Amino acid sequence: MLKRKKISVIGAGFTGATTALMIAMKELGDVVLLDIPQMENPTKGKALDMLEAMPVIGSDSRIVGTANYEDTADSDLVIITAGIARKPGMSRDDLVNTNAGIVKSVTEQVVKYSPNTIIIILSNPVDAMTYVAHKASGFPKNRVIGQAGVLDTARFNTFIAEELGVSVEDVHGFVLGVHGDDMVPLVRYSNVGGVPLEKFLSKERIDEIVQRTRTGGGEIVGLLGNGSAYYAPGASLTQMAESILKDKRRLLPAIALLEGEFGYNDLFLGVPTILGGNGIEKIVELELLPEEKEALNKSAESVRKVIEIVQ
Numbered sequence: 233m234l235k236r237k238k239i240s241v242i243g244a245g246f247t248g249a250t251t252a253l254m255i256a257m258k259e260l261g262d263v264v265l266l267d268i269p270q271m272e273n274p275t276k277g278k279a280l281d282m283l284e285a286m287p288v289i290g291s292d293s294r295i296v297g298t299a300n301y302e303d304t305a306d307s308d309l310v311i312i313t314a315g316i317a318r319k320p321g322m323s324r325d326d327l328v329n330t331n332a333g334i335v336k337s338v339t340e341q342v343v344k345y346s347p348n349t350i351i352i353i354l355s356n357p358v359d360a361m362t363y364v365a366h367k368a369s370g371f372p373k374n375r376v377i378g379q380a381g382v383l384d385t386a387r388f389n390t391f392i393a394e395e396l397g398v399s400v401e402d403v404h405g406f407v408l409g410v411h412g413d414d415m416v417p418l419v420r421y422s423n424v425g426g427v428p429l430e431k432f433l434s435k436e437r438i439d440e441i442v443q444r445t446r447t448g449g450g451e452i453v454g455l456l457g458n459g460s461a462y463y464a465p466g467a468s469l470t471q472m473a474e475s476i477l478k479d480k481r482r483l484l485p486a487i488a489l490l491e492g493e494f495g496y497n498d499l500f501l502g503v504p505t506i507l508g509g510n511g512i513e514k515i516v517e518l519e520l521l522p523e524e525k526e527a528l529n530k531s532a533e534s535v536r537k538v539i540e541i542v543q
């Protein structure tokens with residue numbers, strides 16, 4: 233008999249709740265939404281509200297809210313969004329000390345009840361938090377994945393599609409590296425319907441779009457005033473979840489432990505990956521030009537600095 237997939241989302245705040253709803257809307261499986269005991273009732277309330285949307289949406293996904301890790305037992309996939317979000321004037325790295333403690337304790341609980349699961353981390357600073365979760369889990373590297381590149385690429389694609397007045401479906405950007413201002417939008421590998429981006433836009437205009445992408449999270453933080461983005465992050469997590477749960481093997485950028493790939497060792501960084509039933513099935517290495525490698529080195533350096541704080 234076909235077994236329903238079970239997805240647990242840890243942290244039922246803006247990103248966690250949005251992700252739970254998007255996963256249920258796509259009927260990827262049954263969703264367990266977990267938050268701290270003080271938030272148990274609001275978490276149950278959010279889950280029940282989502283469940284009551286399913287007859288309208290036409291999805292048989294079940295959604296439950298809880299503060300008890302036993303309810304997450306035997307999850308196929310666990311998405312960790314627990315932690316604090318930044319406010320205007322803060323960088324993602326300012327969250328490192330608080331969120332490292334939260335991600336460590338959450339991961340330990342997750343692993344206790346779902347020793348065979350795959351974990352996707354969202355909590356920031358996400359490159360370093362993926363390191364923390366990997367260490368706390370004791371899992372092989374293919375089963376601990378960080379979310380950054382799908383979102384960063386989505387922002388890049390949004391700006392390009394708007395600029396050119398073309399469908400977002402035909403814009404294929406490529407953003408690698410740290411989830412921060414030193415991320416690396418790879419213009420040379422970006423295209424619109426297979427036509428290189430450089431055929432459509434001047435270097436100056438591309439540079440401006442690259443810069444807006446790099447600070448895209450901060451742009452939303454500035455507008456919201458009291459938190460950070462959650463719709464596009466939720467959609468990005470859902471795309472990664474779908475590729476894993478359906479073993480689609482999509483080529484998506486994700487934060488992975490590098491052991492020699494791209495010339496880095498013992499480093500978590502956003503790179504092109506194939507996401508399938510075993511998590512990261514493969515890291516796809518690319519030939520980089522000297523200036524692209526230099527940009528990626530800068531990215532790697534900024535991740536190393538934050539990982540040093542939590543080591």
Ligand SMILES: NC(=O)C1=CN([C@@H]2O[C@H](COP(=O)(O)OP(=O)(O)OC[C@H]3O[C@@H](n4cnc5c(N)ncnc54)[C@H](O)[C@@H]3O)[C@@H](O)[C@H]2O)C=CC1
Nearest residue numbers: 243244245246247267268314315316317354355356358465
């Ligand atoms: N990697 C990425 O691309 C992105 C990362 N983020 C990060 O995701 C995190 C969550 O963001 P939001 O959902 O907007 O924040 P939020 O404040 O709305 O939600 C966080 C939730 O985590 C819960 N929580 C705190 N400690 C917990 C614990 N020990 N166990 C279980 N739950 C716990 C809180 O009670 C709260 O409900 C932040 O660190 C944010 O910076 C957000 C967007 C994109």
Ligand SMILES: O=C([O-])CC(=O)C(=O)O
Nearest residue numbers: 318324356449450460461
């Ligand atoms: O900007 C933030 O703090 C949240 C985040 O990572 C993003 O939206 O890219």
